[in-house]
Amino acid sequence: MRELRDLKAAQPELASAVDMQIELLGVQRRIQARVPLPSATFDQRKPDHKLCRPVLQFKDIPIDWSDFRLMIRQTADILRRFETLESADYDRIQGLARDGQIEGVVASWYEAAVGRRRADAHTPDRELLDQVLLLAMRPFLARCAEALLPRLELSDWQHPCCPLCGGEPEFAFINPAAERLLICGRCTGQWHFDAITCPFCENKDRSRITSFTSRDGRYRIYACDECHRYLKAFDGRDGRRPALLAVDSIATLPLDAAAIQRGYQS
Ligand SMILES: [Zn+2]
Numbered sequence: 001m002r003e004l005r006d007l008k009a010a011q012p013e014l015a016s017a018v019d020m021q022i023e024l025l026g027v028q029r030r031i032q033a034r035v036p037l038p039s040a041t042f043d044q045r046k047p048d049h050k051l052c053r054p055v056l057q058f059k060d061i062p063i064d065w066s067d068f069r070l071m072i073r074q075t076a077d078i079l080r081r082f083e084t085l086e087s088a089d090y091d092r093i094q095g096l097a098r099d100g101q102i103e104g105v106v107a108s109w110y111e112a113a114v115g116r117r118r119a120d121a122h123t124p125d126r127e128l129l130d131q132v133l134l135l136a137m138r139p140f141l142a143r144c145a146e147a148l149l150p151r152l153e154l155s156d157w158q159h160p161c162c163p164l165c166g167g168e169p170e171f172a173f174i175n176p177a178a179e180r181l182l183i184c185g186r187c188t189g190q191w192h193f194d195a196i197t198c199p200f201c202e203n204k205d206r207s208r209i210t211s212f213t214s215r216d217g218r219y220r221i222y223a224c225d226e227c228h229r230y231l232k233a234f235d236g237r238d239g240r241r242p243a244l245l246a247v248d249s250i251a252t253l254p255l256d257a258a259a260i261q262r263g264y265q266s
């Protein structure tokens with residue numbers, strides 16, 4: 001939270017995005033503190049190295065459904081207050097929180113993680129719902145990542161998807177050894193991945209990856225000239241701090257604008 005306040009002081013144009021993030025983080029932390037330790041019932045501690053498939057089964061995620069519904073409602077309230085949700089969408093999401101079918105909706109969202117973006121024609125409605133589910137599931141999945149990811153044997157894991165939950169990377173971290181770690185957009189877990197390869201289409205051709213940094217050099221973008229998607233990274237080679245997804249995703253909003261302007265998409 002302190003880093004977010006510092007960011008707001010340094011870049012007042014990000015104030016509203018920072019305030020929204022502080023509220024989202026507050027709700028997430030309150031719920032996450034109540035999530036019990038997941039029991040590691042996965043049968044293999046080693047994810048299947050030939051397949052991009054999560055080892056964490058949906059049934060093993062310790063979800064308290066009344067907390068989950070609360071998480072959806074409060075997330076929608078915050079997004080609405082900061083005008084990132086239209087009132088029709090807000091009503092639809094609130095309806096979903098009351099819906100008896102919610103468990104099934106969340107289960108299919110969880111299981112469809114792998115390759116969905118490429119497989120489905122995404123409608124804006126679906127995209128919005130996915131975004132809300134992602135935020136609402138974060139306390140439960142982040143708790144799992146915290147407890148279970150360190151226990152997985154990941155030395156041969158070379159996939160661009162999260163070994164724990166199968167999510168796509170949302171951000172990357174360049175560590176003091178100059179290695180690149182990907183950060184899962186769903187559970188916020190981290191894993192090593194090749195420093196150049198595009199995590200979305202696995203293009204390895206260095207000449208087809210466009211890379212540029214923020215003005216202060218703290219952040220980097222890797223944009224792929226094959227699939228036209230990009231990934232942002234926090235450069236932590238100086239060892240000052242680890243990547244902080246909640247802070248770094250807001251601090252890099254100007255970089256997003258620059259990438260989109262060049263024709264790439266997140
Ligand atoms: Zn994950």
Ligand SMILES: [Zn+2]
Nearest residue numbers: 198201224227
């Ligand atoms: Zn690509």
